[in-house]
Amino acid sequence: MIVFLKRWGALLLIVFTAAVTLSTFVPAFGHVEHDKIGHALVFGGMCFLVPFVFKPRKGVLLASGAIVGLSGVLEFLQSFVPERTASLDDMAANIIGATLGLFAALLIKNFFASSDDDTQRIERL
Structure with a gap:
């Protein structure tokens, strides 16, 4: 899974971001x-x-901050789309989700990195 994410993560991130951005400009289909x-x-x-x-850690923080910033911009732009409204509650949910997603990825990445180190140490014995 880690190899897949390292290899295809950039493409997935671009597609994900484009889909989220484009969906902002589609009128809502009722209340969810x-x-x-x-x-x-x-x-x-x-x-x-x-x-x-x-x-680098700095790149991770800047990219995550950019995603949270994008969230704010998209919420603002929704106020100009018919049947859509900007919402601070949505913005809060975006930030909470972004934070949890980032921490989950860092935990998983660090877990697999430490297990790789253990495997390499065992192979050297």
Whole structure:
């Protein structure tokens, strides 16, 4: 999984970001009851990919910050789309999801990195 994310993560991140951006300009199809969960999952998924695409810690933080910034811009732009509204609740769900997605990716990446180190140590014996 880690190799797949390192190899295809950038493409997935671009496609994910484009889909989220384009969906902002589509009028809403009625009220969705649990849309905050959807917001958290979408931005969590985007930030989950970041550590696999950007190497230095600074790059990871800048990219994650850019995704959160994009979230704010998209929420603002929704106010100009018929039947869509900007919402601070949606923005909060985006930030929470982005934060959880980033932390989950860092935990997974560090777990596999430490298990790779252990494997290399055992192979040297």
